[in-house]
Amino acid sequence: MSPKDVDKLFREALNEGQANPRPEAWARVAASLPKAEPKRRTLWWPYAAAASVAIAAVGTWWMQAPGPEAARSQQLAASNPLPAASSQQQVASNQQPAASNQQLVASNQQPAARNKQLVASSQQLVARNELPVASNQLLVTSYSKDFALFDVAFLPRMEADALEESVPLLKRRAVVAVQTPAPEVPRPRYLQLAANVQNVWTAVQEYREAEVPAEVTVEVHLPAPVLQRINQTKMLASNLNQSWSTLQSRRSR
Amino acid sequence: MEAWYAHIQGALQGRLDAQRALYEALAPRVLYTCRRYFSHEADAEDAMIRTMTTMFQQLPTIREAKALPAWLRRTAVNECLMELRRRKVEWVGADGLPDAGSSATDSLHDREALMELLRQLPDGYRTVFNLYALEGYSHAEIAEQLGISEATSKSQLSRARQWMQRRLANFDLQ
Numbered sequence A: 001m002s003p004k005d006v007d008k009l010f011r012e013a014l015n016e017g018q019a020n021p022r023p024e025a026w027a028r029v030a031a032s033l034p035k036a037e038p039k040r041r042t043l044w045w046p047y048a049a050a051a052s053v054a055i056a057a058v059g060t061w062w063m064q065a066p067g068p069e070a071a072r073s074q075q076l077a078a079s080n081p082l083p084a085a086s087s088q089q090q091v092a093s094n095q096q097p098a099a100s101n102q103q104l105v106a107s108n109q110q111p112a113a114r115n116k117q118l119v120a121s122s123q124q125l126v127a128r129n130e131l132p133v134a135s136n137q138l139l140v141t142s143y144s145k146d147f148a149l150f151d152v153a154f155l156p157r158m159e160a161d162a163l164e165e166s167v168p169l170l171k172r173r174a175v176v177a178v179q180t181p182a183p184e185v186p187r188p189r190y191l192q193l194a195a196n197v198q199n200v201w202t203a204v205q206e207y208r209e210a211e212v213p214a215e216v217t218v219e220v221h222l223p224a225p226v227l228q229r230i231n232q233t234k235m236l237a238s239n240l241n242q243s244w245s246t247l248q249s250r251r252s253r
Numbered sequence B: 001m002e003a004w005y006a007h008i009q010g011a012l013q014g015r016l017d018a019q020r021a022l023y024e025a026l027a028p029r030v031l032y033t034c035r036r037y038f039s040h041e042a043d044a045e046d047a048m049i050r051t052m053t054t055m056f057q058q059l060p061t062i063r064e065a066k067a068l069p070a071w072l073r074r075t076a077v078n079e080c081l082m083e084l085r086r087r088k089v090e091w092v093g094a095d096g097l098p099d100a101g102s103s104a105t106d107s108l109h110d111r112e113a114l115m116e117l118l119r120q121l122p123d124g125y126r127t128v129f130n131l132y133a134l135e136g137y138s139h140a141e142i143a144e145q146l147g148i149s150e151a152t153s154k155s156q157l158s159r160a161r162q163w164m165q166r167r168l169a170n171f172d173l174q
Helices: A003-014 A023-029 A045-064 A068-079 A084-091 A125-126 A160-166 A187-209 A225-253 B003-010 B016-033 B041-061 B063-085 B110-118 B124-134 B139-148 B150-173
Strands: A103-108 A139-141 A174-176 A215-220
Touching: A003 B110, A003 B150, A023 B016, A023 B041, A160 B124, B003 B016, B003 B041, B003 B063, B016 B041, B016 B063, B041 B063, B063 B124, B063 B139, B110 B124, B110 B150, B124 B139, B124 B150, B139 B150
Parallel strands: A139 A215
Antiparallel strands: A103 A174, A103 A215
């Protein structure tokens, strides 16, 4: 056998083959295996918390910062504490769209009791706006214990067109969207809210001019914080009226 | 496509079951290669384990699964050579050869008998014979790998062949 034959013999016999390792060998290999990296769970809550804080911060800033509309309302209220019709319209345009979900349900009822006084919680406002002697009665009711009774005099401006549309259809419920103040009304906006209250009377007067039935039930669903703010505004408006009346009386003297 | 291809992805993900399946498919080939370089089973097994460990570490860098067997064989040979270099192989002369007429009772065509015959050679002879006859290395490459001269590589191969020839002649006589 030549040397090359020896090479060929071994090459053909031993070049490829398999030999089963002992079972213990796997344990040694496994001991040095790279361990699987634990799955990194994406932590979503820090991002959610950060987003919530950011939204809350922006919302708070937006709610509390007196915008140009509020500033203009303050100017109007300061220069003319008893707003004229023109200024009322300006204030009406300043109403916030945030509370547009609030609904005013105005339903016409039996025109039985005419010539009754308008129920209004603020007598100052009633006197100032020169209510007709023979007026219809406005009853404010609340059908749900979740919502408090709300004085219609302190509603923001109602759309006159919608009211006129509801007049001929006495048995039909007319749903009128009402823009209410935001739950968090900062102090600088009290004056603006008071101006909105003035604007409500304009709507009420138009309501009478259209000769609507005597009894009109106005159901307003408002959250408690809004009512609280409105009550505060109601007191503020009353104080303003008292001050204005006092000032007028002193001037007249 | 071999069956063990399916376990590569799992082994890359660190799944122990896939790693074991890959080991069980490839380790016998590696151990077979390593056994040609060592006379003791334990040495061959150590080299196999080091090779498989290296494979799992380097698995992400291996682009194609079909290239893995060749890569494993190359790595196994290198592991064996590293161990042999660490042991400082004694390049024996003709006087150090074992008796060619001893042991070996199987037939020539028995692959395991040839394996045993190969493993009876001294480390130096066996290493050069493996690299030249089975791995296809040139003497220059062998000299570079083992840190010896080409003349030493040639003489070691020549003596290994002579011993094999005599041993095979004894086989033929049986």
